[in-house]
Amino acid sequence: MSKTVPPRSRIQKEYTWNAERLFSSSRAWEKDLAAILGSIPEAQALKGTLATGPGALADALERVENLSARMQRALVYAGFSYAVETTDQGAAGMNDRALGALGRVNAAISFVEPELIAIGSSTLRSWTTSEPRLGRYRHWLENLFRRQRHVRSSEAEELLGMLADPFSGPTTASSMLTNADFRFPPAVSSSGKKIPITQGTIGAVLEDRDRAARRSAWEGYMHVHAEHRQTLAAVLGASIKQNVFKCRARRFGSTLEAALFPDDLPVEVFHNAVDVFQKRLPVWHRCFELRRRVLRLRKLGHFDMWAPLGRTRTRIGYQEAVDLICRGLAPLGKDYVSSVRAGCGSERWVDVLPNQGKREGAFSWGTFGTLPYIMMSFTGDFTSVSTLAHELGHSMHSLLTWKTQPYVYSAYSTFVAEVASNLHQALVRASLLGGEASKNLKIEVLEESISNFFRYLFLMPTLARFELETHRRAEAGDALTADAMMEIMTGLLEEAYGSAVEVKPERDGMLWAAFPHLFEDYYTFQYETGIAGAQDIARRILSRDSNAARDYLRFLSLGSSEYPLQALRVAGVDLARPEPVQAAFDALEDCIRQLEELLA
Secondary structure, three states: OOOOOOOHHHOOHHHOOOHHHHOOOHHHHHHHHHHHHHHHHHHHOOOOOHHHOHHHHHHHHHHHHHHHHHHHHHHHHHHHHHHHOOOOHHHHHHHHHHHHHHHHHHHHOOOHHHHHHHHOHHHHHHHHHHOHHHHHHHHHHHHHHHOHHHOOOHHHHHHHHHHHOHHHHHHHHHHHHHHHHOOOOOEEOOOOOEEOOOOOOHHHHOOOOOHHHHHHHHHHHHHHHHHOHHHHHHHHHHHHHHHHHHHHHOOOOOHHHHHHHHHOOOHHHHHHHHHHHHHOHHHHHHHHHHHHHHHOOOOEOHHHOOOOOOOOOOOOOHHHHHHHHHHHOHHHOHHHHHHHHHHHOOOOOEEOOOOOOOOOOOEEEOOOOOOOEEEOOOOOOHHHHHHHHHHHHHHHHHHHHHHHOOHHHOOOOHHHHHHHHHHHHHHHHHHHHOOOOOHHHHHHHHHHHHHHHHHHHHHHHHHHHHHHHHHHHHHOOOOOOHHHHHHHHHHHHHHHHHHHEOOOHHHHOOHHHHOHHHHOOOOOHHHHHHHHHHHHHHHHHHOOOOOHHHHHHHHHOOOOOOOHHHHHHHOOOOOOOOHHHHHHHHHHHHHHHHHHHHHO
């Protein structure tokens, strides 16, 4: 594929997300948003009526859910439109207005939980038996009363609901700065060729064989971040302080406890993941030493972590990628594979190609009543194939949840989300490694596998440790300056990388600024637990356990109708224990061993 990044207007429709399936036009979206805002007084009029009786409660919950679902669909349309072209001021305005409307809707329906708590658990339990429409809310109500001590008065909840819009400020500011405003200098190859750098292409350049290109790409990319370090630290610091405020407003002992409580996760799950990471750092040091030897370098830099070790790089078209993915997912059944093919083809779930202004990374997003859309920048290499497989895992999780669960359980936890995505990648890799692949292709697949482990079992645990330390300092009232953040990041990287990798504080110390994940409090460690769960389930499926695929599909269909740890136990994995994380490091070590043998 060409390294020239085209404007959005030159991307063929077949490679864009099916926006018209959601709203026929931005004008239609405007009309629906106005109708949503017009419905707010009707929702507010329900305040004080929930205790009237089971029928009135069922009616009210249905109306509240309908309003919330409509708001979520409007938010997806605006947010996705902005993500694929952050330089489009119209889309940016839509996204901002959608976030504002979301705050108004949340405030309007904030009375629901306090009124339900006032009714009482025993009364509501009897109502769920006498009124069939309330039966589906049993688990939701059980969870509500579990959270009861952290639910405030109706007035306080209304105010907390109104914070959605102003509290989106740091995330929006960071995104506008790094995606829309930043202009990165081109990378320069060893021959003097200039290579354009954008958020959508930096990853591909870091996989270039030319170390000069890799180094200049990373140095230029991080230099722009460092030039704005004070602003970036201020917006991240504001987000962390918001977490501290919400933690205290809801009477939690720490931000970590507050972040894990909604999913009924003990803090030990976080500490297990981080502790295993620190104990198994020698596995990574073995990997880095192998990479240093093969690349014939005295010291590695962070920008060398994606450099190819094999002799060739396979070029793969989008349709070929879809075929490879579907072949790997065959153990999950024909219906499952058919849904994936349709999503990548006629249904256009995927916004495929890089374009100017497209935000960095890749994600799957949708809501009850929409398609499970995917944003990515497919660049024709095996990493892109794996990224597509990963996001399709999220999308299939969403699709099966929406097909089987009511709206109240349609949004599954982030704690379980990374399991589905990583399982896809594990199955696709196993299919390729187990087939008649050439030595070079096997090396490439193993490299990609280790690269994925690097993200999930190295970068994310390191960021989780950064997240914990910065939150602890904010809880103690300490200043979160750019220098402090860079010092924390540098120290963590030096410990984790060991002697084979040179860490540059002025550059690598800014690594935190390149991860928007840090605006979602304590999300990063869930990548580590997610890949651990995926590896465990993949082992069952590939060992031809007759129940493994069935159990996994059942897990995908649960949504939030079970607590995350219990839902994963349905699929046969227990992430309350450290053993699955240990096993993920064992799988990584096996990949390193195979790669050592092939490169010998």
